[in-house]
Amino acid sequence: MRGYSTVLLERADLGQGTTGRFHGLLHSGGRYVVSDPLSATECAQENAILSRIQAGAIETTGGYFVCCPGDDPAFADKFLAGAAATGVPAREISVGEALRNEPRVNPGITRAIEVQDGTVDGWQLVWGAANSARHYGAEILTYHQVTKIDTANGAVTAVHCTDLKSGEDVVIDTGFVLNCGGPWAGQIAAMAGAHPVDVIPGRGIMVAMNHRLVNRVVNRCIHPADGDILVPVHTVSIIGTTDVKVDDPDHLTIEPNEVQQMLDAGEVLVPGFRQSRALHAWAGARPLIKDNRVAAADTRHMSRGMAVIDHTERDGLDGMLTIGGGKLTTYRLMAEHIVDAMCDKLGETRACRTAEEDIPVTGAGKNYVVTHRLEEREHDRFEDQIICECELMSRGMFTRALAEQPSGSFDDLRRQLRLGMGPCQGGFCSMRATGIALSSGHIDIERATALLRLFLKNRWLGLWPILYGDQVRQTALDNWIFQGTLDVEHLPPADPSVRPEPEVEKKAPVAASAQAGVES
Amino acid sequence: MRTIVIGAGLAGLVAANRLAAGGAQVTLLSKGIGGLQLGQGTIDVLGYTPERVTNPIRSVQALTGTHPYARIGAERVLAGLAYLKELLPDLLVGDPEANYQLPTAVGAIRPTCLAQPSMVAGNLSSGERVVIVGLRQLKDFHPQLVAANLVRTDLPGGGRAKVRHVLVDFPVREEVDSSALTYARALDDAATRERFARAVIAHLETDEIVGLPAVLGVRDPQAWRHVAEKLGHPVFEIPLPPPSVPGIRLNEALTAKAKAAGVRFVQGTRTVSFRASGGKVDAVTIAVEPAGREFTADAFVLAAGGFESGALDMDSHGTVRETLFGLPLEGADAVPLLHGDYWGGEQPLFNVGVAVGKDLKPLDASGAPVYANLWAAGGIIAGSAGWAEKSGDGIAVASAIGAADSILKELA
Numbered sequence: 016m017r018g019y020s021t022v023l024l025e026r027a028d029l030g031q032g033t034t035g036r037f038h039g040l041l042h043s044g045g046r047y048v049v050s051d052p053l054s055a056t057e058c059a060q061e062n063a064i065l066s067r068i069q070a071g072a073i074e075t076t077g078g079y080f081v082c083c084p085g086d087d088p089a090f091a092d093k094f095l096a097g098a099a100a101t102g103v104p105a106r107e108i109s110v111g112e113a114l115r116n117e118p119r120v121n122p123g124i125t126r127a128i129e130v131q132d133g134t135v136d137g138w139q140l141v142w143g144a145a146n147s148a149r150h151y152g153a154e155i156l157t158y159h160q161v162t163k164i165d166t167a168n169g170a171v172t173a174v175h176c177t178d179l180k181s182g183e184d185v186v187i188d189t190g191f192v193l194n195c196g197g198p199w200a201g202q203i204a205a206m207a208g209a210h211p212v213d214v215i216p217g218r219g220i221m222v223a224m225n226h227r228l229v230n231r232v233v234n235r236c237i238h239p240a241d242g243d244i245l246v247p248v249h250t251v252s253i254i255g256t257t258d259v260k261v262d263d264p265d266h267l268t269i270e271p272n273e274v275q276q277m278l279d280a281g282e283v284l285v286p287g288f289r290q291s292r293a294l295h296a297w298a299g300a301r302p303l304i305k306d307n308r309v310a311a312a313d314t315r316h317m318s319r320g321m322a323v324i325d326h327t328e329r330d331g332l333d334g335m336l337t338i339g340g341g342k343l344t345t346y347r348l349m350a351e352h353i354v355d356a357m358c359d360k361l362g363e364t365r366a367c368r369t370a371e372e373d374i375p376v377t378g379a380g381k382n383y384v385v386t387h388r389l390e391e392r393e394h395d396r397f398e399d400q401i402i403c404e405c406e407l408m409s410r411g412m413f414t415r416a417l418a419e420q421p422s423g424s425f426d427d428l429r430r431q432l433r434l435g436m437g438p439c440q441g442g443f444c445s446m447r448a449t450g451i452a453l454s455s456g457h458i459d460i461e462r463a464t465a466l467l468r469l470f471l472k473n474r475w476l477g478l479w480p481i482l483y484g485d486q487v488r489q490t491a492l493d494n495w496i497f498q499g500t501l502d503v504e505h506l507p508p509a510d511p512s513v514r515p516e517p518e519v520e521k522k523a524p525v526a527a528s529a530q531a532g533v534e535s
Numbered sequence: 536m537r538t539i540v541i542g543a544g545l546a547g548l549v550a551a552n553r554l555a556a557g558g559a560q561v562t563l564l565s566k567g568i569g570g571l572q573l574g575q576g577t578i579d580v581l582g583y584t585p586e587r588v589t590n591p592i593r594s595v596q597a598l599t600g601t602h603p604y605a606r607i608g609a610e611r612v613l614a615g616l617a618y619l620k621e622l623l624p625d626l627l628v629g630d631p632e633a634n635y636q637l638p639t640a641v642g643a644i645r646p647t648c649l650a651q652p653s654m655v656a657g658n659l660s661s662g663e664r665v666v667i668v669g670l671r672q673l674k675d676f677h678p679q680l681v682a683a684n685l686v687r688t689d690l691p692g693g694g695r696a697k698v699r700h701v702l703v704d705f706p707v708r709e710e711v712d713s714s715a716l717t718y719a720r721a722l723d724d725a726a727t728r729e730r731f732a733r734a735v736i737a738h739l740e741t742d743e744i745v746g747l748p749a750v751l752g753v754r755d756p757q758a759w760r761h762v763a764e765k766l767g768h769p770v771f772e773i774p775l776p777p778p779s780v781p782g783i784r785l786n787e788a789l790t791a792k793a794k795a796a797g798v799r800f801v802q803g804t805r806t807v808s809f810r811a812s813g814g815k816v817d818a819v820t821i822a823v824e825p826a827g828r829e830f831t832a833d834a835f836v837l838a839a840g841g842f843e844s845g846a847l848d849m850d851s852h853g854t855v856r857e858t859l860f861g862l863p864l865e866g867a868d869a870v871p872l873l874h875g876d877y878w879g880g881e882q883p884l885f886n887v888g889v890a891v892g893k894d895l896k897p898l899d900a901s902g903a904p905v906y907a908n909l910w911a912a913g914g915i916i917a918g919s920a921g922w923a924e925k926s927g928d929g930i931a932v933a934s935a936i937g938a939a940d941s942i943l944k945e946l947a
Contacts, residue, residue, distance in 0.1 A: 275851075275852075278851055289850075289851040293851070396710075396712070397709075397710065397711065398711060399711065399712075400672075400674045400711055400712040401712060402674060410674070443776060446640070446641060446675070446677075446680075446776065447674050447675065447677070449641070449677070449680060450676075450677020450679065450680040451677065453677065453679050453680050453683065454677060454679045454680075454702075459683075460680075460683035460684060460687065463680065463683075464684065467641075468878065471877055471878075472877040472878060474877075475875065475877035476875060476877075479873045479874070479875055479882075482849070482873055482884075483849050483850055483851045483852075483853065484848065484849070484850060484851060487842050487848070487849050487884070488842055488843055488844075488845055488848075490842075491841065491842040491843035491885065492573065492843050494885070494920070494922045494923075495573060495574060495843060495922050495927075496573075496776045496777070497922075498922040498923050499574060499575065499921070499922035499925070499927065500574060500575040500639065500640070500774055500775075500776055500779070501639045501640055501641045501643065501645075501776070502582075502639045502641075502643040502644070502645035502925075503639075503641055503643060504878070504923070505583075505587075505643045505644070505645070506641060506642070506643045506684055507643075507684055507687050507688045507689075
C-alpha cells in the first residue's frame with residue numbers, strides 16, 4: 016500500500032505456524048488492564064479498527080470478566096480502575112444479568128464485568144490481509160522456506176528459499192528484509208549473520224470443545240493465569256491456555272497434565288465442563304521478546320508489547336528489521352510499526368493507511384455471525400451437496416477452494432473451509448473430499464490417496480491428547496468406517512512426495528506421554 | 536426360562552434368535568436400532584492376521600492367547616456361520632474356508648467371509664473387465680476413486696482387473712443430495728429399477744462386470760437380480776459408509792426373524808442399572824420416566840457393543856469402564872492406552888474389554904464368573920479391534936451362539 020515492490024515468503028500455509036494456533040480471541044484489552052497497560056490500550060484501539068476493516072473475519076461476541084468462587088472480588092476494582100486508565104471499555108453488570116445471558120457460567124460468580132471481546136478467525140484475518148497485499152501488487156509465496164540470506168558490504172542483498180512443493184530453489188534479490196518470523200524470527204536473523212535475537216517461544220495449548228458452551232468470551236477476572244479464558248469460535252468453544260517456555264517452536268508438546276489443567280480450569284468457568292465433548296487440541300508458540308525485567312522462565316509476564324529490532328545499530332547490518340512480541344489482535348499495528356521503521360531507514364515519508372482503508376474483497380460489511388453457513392445452505396441446498404455436515408461445507412465451496420489451490424493439502428483446504436473440524440473429525444467428509452478432489456482432475460490417484468492418509472494422520476495428532484468420552488465413541492465409529500467398511504489401510508501405494516507440513520513433530524495424550532502433534 | 540438380551544446389533548439379534556428358537560422367553564433391550572447399519576453388511580470372520588487371510592476358519596483355529604476367538608473356539612464360529620446362512624438364505628452366501636475379496640468404496644480389496652449375493656461378482660479374477668458406475672446425486676460413492684485404486688491393485692489371486700468408471704445422472708427425488716437409503720427405497724420399486732437400468736445400460740461395454748454402490752433395494756432382496764437381468768451384465772454392490780443399506784437389510788431380516796420367533800423388543804431407552812444378590816443378577820432397569828422400569832429374568836446377555844456404542848467408556852481422567860454392570864476390564868491398565876501414530880499399531884485402548892470364559896460368562900481377575908447368570912457377546916469382549924482384522928461379525932456371531940447355547944444348556 017505504500018508503493019514498495021514486495022514478496023511475502025511463508026514456509027508453510029498462511030497462518031499455519033502461529034496465527035492459526037491460538038484460541039480465537041480478539042482482545043478487548045481487558046486481559047491486560049492490570050498487568051500490561053500499554054498492551055491493553057493497543058488492544059482496545061486495534062479491536063475497534065479490525066472489527067471495522069475486516070468485519071467478515073470477526074464475530075463481535077462481547078465478553079465477560081467474572082470473579083469465580085475463591086477469586087478475590089477486589090481484583091474487579093483494580094480491573095475497572097485499570098480499564099478506565101487504559102481506555103478499555105468496561106462496565107460492571109449484575110451477576111443475575113451475566114447468568115441470564117450465559118446460563119452455563121458458574122452460578123457461584125460474585126462479580127461480572129462486560130467488555131468488548133470478540134472472536135476472530137485467524138485464517139480469514141490473514142487471508143484478508145494477504146488478498147489486500149496482492150491487490151496492491153505484492154507477491155505471496157507459500158510453502159517457500161528461507162534457506163539463506165546473502166549480505167554484501169554490510170547490507171542484505173538477496174534471500175534464498177526452497178519451494179517445498181516443487182523442490183526448486185528460488186533466489187530473490189532485495190534491498191530490504193522485514194523479518195516477521197514470529198517464534199522463528201531468531202532463526203531468520205541468524206541466517207543474515209545477525210547476533211542472536213532472543214525470541215523466547217512461549218508454548219500454549221488449547222482445547223476445543225464441541226458446541227458453544229458460552230456465546231460470549233468468558234474470562235476469569237484474575238491476574239493472567241493458565242486456562243483463564245473460554246472463547247466461542249464458530250461452532251466450538253476453546254479453553255486456553257498454558258504458557259511454558261520452550262527452546263524450539265518446531266517441537267511443541269501437549270502434555271497430559273496440561274490437558275487436565277485446562278479441563279479443571281474449564282470446570283471452574285463452566286461447571287460440568289469435563290462432561291462436554293472435547294474435539295481437538297493444539298499448541299502454538301508466542302513470539303515473546305526477552306525482557307530483562309522478568310525471569311526468563313516466566314514467559315507470561317514478559318512484554319506482550321511489540322519491539323522492532325534495528326540490525327544496523329545492533330549488528331552493523333543494513334536492510335533488515337526484525338519484529339517480535341505482539342499478539343494477533345495487534346497484528347495490523349505491528350505491520351504499521353515495522354514498515355514505518357523501514358521508511359525511516361530508507362529516508363522516505365510514506366504514510367500508513369491500513370487503519371483507514373477496508374480490506375478489499377473480504378473486508379468491511381457485516382461482522383461474522385455463527386449462523387452464516389446455515390443461511391447460505393438454506394439458499395443453495397437444492398443446487399449443491401453438503402459434503403461436511405458438521406461444518407455445513409458444500410461441494411461448491413470445496414471445489415472452488417481446490418481450484419484456487421490445486422496443489423493444496425486437505426489441511427490447507429481445511430483452514431479455509433473447516434473441512435473435518437467438526438465432531439466427526441473427518442469421519443464422513445474425508446472420503447468424499449478425496450473422491451471429489453480426484454474427479455476435479457487437479458490431482459492423480461496416488462496423490463489423492465496420499466492426501467487422504469495425511470489428513471487422517473494429522474487429525475489424529477490433535478485428537479488423541481484429548482480422547483475421552485464421546486470422542487472415543489466417535490473415534491471407534493470412524494475406525495469402523497475407515498478400516499471396517501473401507502479397508503483404507505490396504506489401499507495401493509500413495510504418492511511419497513506428500514509430506515507433513517514443515518513443523519509438526521509434537522507430542523502428548525490423556526493417559527501417557529509420547530510423540531504426537533497438534534493443530535486445530 | 537426368562538432371558539434378557541441387552542443390545543440389538545449382530546450379537547444381540549443372533550443371541551435373541553437362538554434363545555427363542557431354543558424355547559426361551561426373550562426380551563431384547565436396546566438404546567437404538569443396533570450397529571449393523573453402521574457396518575459393511577457382510578459377515579467378516581477374519582480378514583488380516585495382519586497378512587491377508589484366504590481361509591478364515593483355518594486362521595481362526597491358529598489363534599491363541601487372549602484373542603476372543605481363542606476363548607470362543609472355532610467350532611462356535613462354524614456353528615454361527617451355519618446358523619446365519621440357515622436363518623438368512625436370501626441374504627448371505629459363502630464358505631468358512633474361503634474369504635471373498637471384495638472392492639470397497641475407496642477401491643481397496645477387502646476380505647470377508649459371508650457376503651450378500653448382490654456383492655459376490657466383485658470377487659474379481661485377473662483380466663476381468665469392470666466398470667464402476669456412480670450416481671451424481673450420491674456423495675458417498677466416487678466411482679473414479681474406486682476405479683483408479685482398483686485398477687492399480689494386485690488381486691489377491693494374482694493379476695489385475697481392467698477397471699474404468701462412469702458417472703450417471705439419476706435423480707430419485709427433487710434434490711442433489713440423496714442418501715444411499717433414499718436410493719435403496721426408490722429402487723425397491725420395479726418401475727424405478729427399469730428406469731435405472733435404462734440410464735446405466737447405455738454406458739456399458741461388452742463383457743463388463745458392473746460395480747454399483749450398495750443401494751439396490753432395501754426391502755426387496757431380489758431387486759439386485761432384477762437390475763442385473765435388465766442390464767444383461769453381472770453386477771456387484773459395493774458397501775458405503777453409514778447408513779449402510781446392506782447392513783439395514785441384515786438388521787431388518789434378523790429383527791423380523793426374532794419377532795416371528797416371539798422375541799419382545801423394548802427399544803429406544805438405554806439400560807442404565809442393575810440389581811444383584813447372591814452372586815446373580817436379578818434385574819436390569821431402563822431409563823424411562825419417572826423412576827425407570829425394571830426387567831427381571833433368569834439369564835442376562837450383555838451384547839451392547841464396545842466403545843462405539845458407549846457400552847465401554849473412558850472418562851476425562853483416563854478411567855475406562857464397562858458402563859452397565861461395572862464389569863472388570865482386561866487391558867485397561869496398558870500404558871500407554873493411546874499413541875499418536877494414526878497409521879502405527881492398533882491403539883491399546885481398543886483392545887480393552889471384558890474377559891470371558893469358554894461359556895461366555897464375564898470373568899473377574901481370578902478367572903471366576905462375575906455373576907452366575909450373566910453372559911457377554913460381541914464387541915464388549917476384550918482382546919481385538921474388529922475393524923482392523925475384519926473380525927467383528929464373526930466374534931459377535933460366535934459369542935452369541937456360545938452364550939445362547941450355554942444358557943439353554945445350563946437353565947434347561
